[in-house]
Amino acid sequence: MDAPHKKPKVLVTDDDMVQRLIFRTTLEADGYDVLEAENGADALEKLSQEPDIRLLLTDLAMPKMDGYHLIQAVRKDELRYTYIIVLTSMDDRDSLLNALSLGADDYLTKPVFPDELKFRLRGGSRLLKLESQELLIFSMAKLAEYRSEETGFHLERVSHYTRLFARDISKNHPELGLSLSMADEIALVSALHDVGKVAISDNILKKPGRLTPQERQIMETHTTVGGKMLREIYGGTGSLYLWLAYEIAMYHHERWDGKGYPSGLSGEDIPISARVMALSDVYDALINKRCYKDAIPHETAKEMILEERGRHFDPKVVDTFVRLEKECMAVCDRFRNREKSVDLEIKADFP
Template sequence: MEESSRPKTTDHRTLLIVDDDEFNRAILDNLFAPYYTIREAANGRLGLEAILADPDAISAVLLDVVMPEMDGLQVLQRLKEEDLLQKLPVFLITAEARDEVMREAYRLGVMDVISKPVVPYVVLRRVQSVVELFEARRRLSNTVEIQQSELMRRARQIAELNMGMLEALSTAIEFRDGESGEHVRRIHHITKMLLSDTRLGRGISDAEIELIATASIMHDVGKIAIPDAILNKPGKLTPEEYEIMKTHTIRGAEMLERIPQLRDNEAYPYAYDIARHHHERWDGRGYPDGLKGEEISVWAQVVSLADVYDALSCKRVYKKAFDRETVLEMIRTGQCGVFNPDLLEAFFAVEPRLHRLYETNKEE
C-alpha cells in the first residue's frame, strides 16, 4: 500500500508517515492513530508529492532515511528548497543515525532525529510537543496577520478621510474664488504628470510624487483669508489690493502649520512649501520670500507653472480664457514670470497631453 488514509479521528490534524517498510509504518500508525489522521507513503518520492500537493493539510512528517527512488535526505533537501521546513515539522525516524546523517539532517532543517527501534512514549511525546508548538505559532501568526490587515484597512480609511478633507477645503476655497473646484484637480494632474513623465521627477519616488500631487491642491488655501471684495474683484487690483492678495501665500502656510492633524500627514512638508512658495520666480522677482533659482523647490516650481498655465487657459472673474497659442506664447516669453529653463522644456514636452484636460472640460 503506497499511500492510505484511515477515517478521521476527533482531531483534524494529519500525520504523514514516509517509510518503505510496511511493518514500521504499521507500528507508527498504531502509535499515533488515536491522536491524528494518518497518511502513509511507501517511498520518498510519494511522500514528497503528498506534501507538495497540500502542505497546509499536514501537521507533521515522520520520515525514514533509507528508501528507494528518493531517500529521506533528498526529501529534506527539496522541502528546504520549497521553504516548507519553517512551517512543517519533519522528524527523521531511522536506524541510520550515524553522525554524518544527523549532521546533514539538522543542517537541512529537520526538527528532530529519532533512532529505531522507537520507544513509544518518548517518540509520541517529542512529536506531539513540537506539533503543538508549531500550531500555536501558526495561530499567533494568523492573529498577527489579521491584526495587521485591520490596521492597514484603518490606515487607508484615515488616509482617504484626510485626502477627502483636503479636497473639500480646497474645493470650498475654489467656490469662494468663483471656480468650480476643477482648478485644484487640474493642478493635481499637471503636477503629477510633470514629475512622473519628465526628468524633473528624477530621484523622486512614485510615493513622494503622489504626496506632492496631493499637497498641490492646497496651494491657494490662504485665499480663505482674503476679503471677497479683493478676491472676486472683476477688474484690475490696485497696488494696495495686490499687496493684500499676495499675503495668501504666507497666510496659507500659517494656516497649514496650525492644523495639528495635517502636520502628522506625510504630505504636510510639501503642502507648506507649495502654499508659501508657488509664486516665487526663477529670477528672484516673485513673492513672498524673493527666492531665486534652485532656492525654490522643484515641486513649488512645478505647481507655480501649473497654476499659471491653468489661470491663462481658463476664464476667471477678472479675465477671459486665452486661446492655447496665446497661453503658450505668454509662458514661453516670460510674460507671466520667469521660469526654470529645464521646467519649461519639460512642460512643453508634455503640454499636448496636458491640453487634453481642457478639451475634455469643453466637451463636458
C-alpha cells in the first residue's frame, strides 16, 4: 500500500475547463493536491480509484451526470465521509436547497472568490480531522478494554445502560440540566470511562484476588490518567462530547457520600454524567463474571444497589435504574446470547 499522501486531495468537478483551471491554480497555491473531473460520472470513477480524496468541489449542472446525482452517489458510501461543497448561482436558491437536502455540506456562489474558496475548504478539512480524532478515541477505548478485566461486550452494554438512564433523567429530572442530546453523547463516550487503564501494568490489571493497598493506589490512577488526557483533547477541540468523556473518565469512581476517588467529591458536585456512569458500570460489573469474581443474579445486584442509594449512588439515578430494570435485563440478555454465539465460534475454531 502507498504511504498516505501528505497534501489533502480535492476533486474539482466542473464541465467548464477554464473554471477548473482557476480552481487548480488557487488550490495548489494553498497546498492542496488537485484532481479534476468533467462531470459526475467522471468524478465517481476518480473517487473509486483514489480512496483518499475526502474533499469534493462540484458544479451542479453538468452533462452525463449532474451534481445532484453525484452527491447522492457519494452519500451512499457509508465507510468514509467526503466533504462536499457545491457551486451555485446567486439567484438559484431552489437548486441550492436541493443540493443541501441531498447531503452537500457547504456551497459557494459564482463567481467564486479565491479566498472564500480556501476558507470553505479549510472548514471542511477541520471537520474531517475531527472525524478521524473521534475514530481514534474509540480505538483507544477498545485498547483499554482488551487489557482490562472486563468481560466481552462490557463497553457495549454500559453504553446501552447509560443511554437508558440519561434519557430518562433528561425527561423526568429537568432540574439536573441534562438534555436529550447530552444523553446520547454520554452513551457514546461512556466507552471511554476506563481509558486510563492503558497506563496500568498487567500484573495489577489482571491480578486475580485482592490488590495490596499500594497496588490499589496505582489502580485508582486510571481515573486521573484518562481524565487528564481527555481534558487535554477537549482543550484542543472544544467539543462537548469530549468534555463529557473527561467528566466520566475522571469521576466515575466518585461516590454520592464523598468517599470515592480521585477527588472525594460528593452529591451534586459530581457531574451528572459520572453519576449515571457509576451506576451503569457497577451494575454491569455485578451481573457479569470477571477474573476475580463470579456473576450474581439481577435481583441480588438490585438489592445491593438499593442499599447504596444515597451512599455510593445518587438517589435519583438509583430510582431511574429501578424504573428501567426490565430494559436493563433485556440489554443483558441480548448480549449474553451474543457472547454464547461468539463462544461457540471460538470452540468451533479450536475444538
